[in-house]
Amino acid sequence: MRKISLVLVWLGFVFLLLQGAGFLFYQLEVSKPVSGYGYPAGLTIPHAQLGYHYQPGFSGLFKGSAYQQIPIDINDQGFRDDPFDPVPGEGRRVAVLGDSVVFGAGVAQTERFTECLEQRGDKGAAGRRILNLGVNAYTIGHYATLARADFLGTGPEAVLVGITLNDFEAMESVGPARRMQRHAEELHKPTWIARIQERIGRLYAVRFVEELETRLTYALMNADEREDYHTKWMRSAAAGWQQAENRARFERELDALIEAMQTAELPHAFVLFPELNALREPAEFDAPRQLLRSLLNQRGQHYCDPYDDFARQPDLQALFLDRDSVHYTPLGHEVLCAAIERCIDAQALPGVFAPDAVSGDREALDPPPLSRTLSGGLSER
Template sequence: MRRMLFVLVWLLLVFLLLEGAGFAFYKLEISQPISDYGYPAGLIVAHPQLGYSYQPNFSGHFKGSAYQDIPIEINAQGFRDRDFKAQPGDGMRIAVLGDSVVFGAGVRQDERFTECLDRADETGQTGQRLLNLGVNSYTFGHYLTLARLNFLGANPDAVLVGITLNDFASMDDNGPARRAQRYAKEWHKPDWVARVQERIGRTYAVRFLREIRTRFTYAMLNADEREDYHTKWMRTVVAGWQSDENRQRFETGLDAFSALLKGRYTPFGFILFPELNALRNPAEFGAPRRLVRELLDQRGLHYCDPYDDFARQSDLGALFLARDDIHYSPKGHQILCRSVERCLDRLELTGRLDGSAPDQAARAPSSE
């Protein structure tokens, strides 16, 4: 018993030391964490038309050790936003569709560009209410399906679609959808067990140990492996756009989406999300963005392209999460907000965001 007590006291001491070290690391921000953000257990559920969606009224936190202080609150309609019910002073209600970039992976809800665009002025009025319909890994097929489902109760007056450069992917070829289906059909650990594990994982001690492991693994990569880690996703995207099947799928979805919203007389437009590799090396990685612009131009569809606003920043890496070329940091969301805001102002939203060809002054210019 004495030996067991000694071991327990020793383990408690080690835990407290790690807890203190973790607290200093994360709370005092003595170093930038490099862990992934991760999604919590119970967030994703199967959906008959979309393949998967978020559990309505879910409450949790990001799983990654660097982001576990950031909460995820899902509204009754199944999106990371406050309730979509109309409120006095809403003004024009604009639904913003997209994937994890719109969802705000790795940032707090109030740090996203949609909330920045939604903030009230000195009189308490915004003139517009941004409805965030971002869901991780959604592609253009999901956006079309959401439109066919009347945006699951959002009831927008206008729609913006945030395009990430891999949105040509098929809805069926989607990891979250397959996992949601398996979760619904096969045995899995009870949700309460997963929640307990995640709660333990949120202690500073466990987070700090995971951070050490991640840093050690990353340190073992050679220069070529590190370069591949940072560019692999974008290389896949560049190759994907060379596929006639992928391009045709995107064009078909784009045409169907445009026809559907025009038939409803619902104004709509698009946002092209800049990617870090394309910003740093447009000659090698800029083709997908140029191709998407070309497809939109051919159809006379309006879009906001914040590429130049991002490219002008002195520290491009600071606009993205650590070791992440796709998802924006709070600073990146601020740049995106200001760029889209200027674009919408040029559009004169109520009269121009309608899918018709914009004049040259209304387009977000790009010198690249």
């Protein structure tokens, strides 16, 4: 018993030591945390049509040690946004579809490009109301399903579809969908256990240990491993586009999405989200973006490609979350917002953010050449 007591005292001392060290590390901001953002337990629920969706009314926090203070609040329609109820004089209701980039992984709701677009819309006479319909890991199939399901009653007057470079994946193969399937088969961890583990994970001691483990793992990687750590997502996406099955699925779902929006007579357009590796090494990683441009051009679809706006920034890494080549920092969201505004000013997205003023000119509505996609011009890549 004496030995057991000594062990317990020693463990208590170690815990208090780590708790104090973690408190000082995070509260005094000794250095920038590097651990991932993570999604809280209870955020996602099964959905008959979409496979999974967000729990209406959910309130929580990102669970990664670096993002513990960022809240996630879900409205009654199951999206991370304020209530979608109509407001007098709100302007044009524009739904923005997308995955975790639109959702705003790792940033506060107010720091996303969608909120920026809504604020900038106040300068116009009509204004605009942006409805953020982003859900992590959603793909082109989810967007088509949302369109066929009347956007779950959110009532948009126009639609902007955000495309990430792995959106060719099948709806049932993405991570959250597989977890929901395990729930259906009762091969899952009970939610109450996950919530207890999540709360334990918010202790300074646990966060600090996770931080140390992440930093040690990265420090022990050799140069090739570090390079692969940063690029393996994009290598996977680039390889995925080479598979005929993936490309055929994407084209099929893209056509279904376009047809659904045309049937509903909803003005629509697309925005292509830039990726860090494609910006740094376009010769190796930019093929998927060029293919997406080609597919949209073939179908006469309007789109905004902010690639050059990102490429002109002096510090590309500052636009992306730490050790992440896909999700944007608040600065990255600001750059994306400004790029979309430039597309609007260049009339590259006619009818989406305001009633089309040139609807009688068919030539003016055709997708502009690459050099005119954004005002100020783009170079061929």
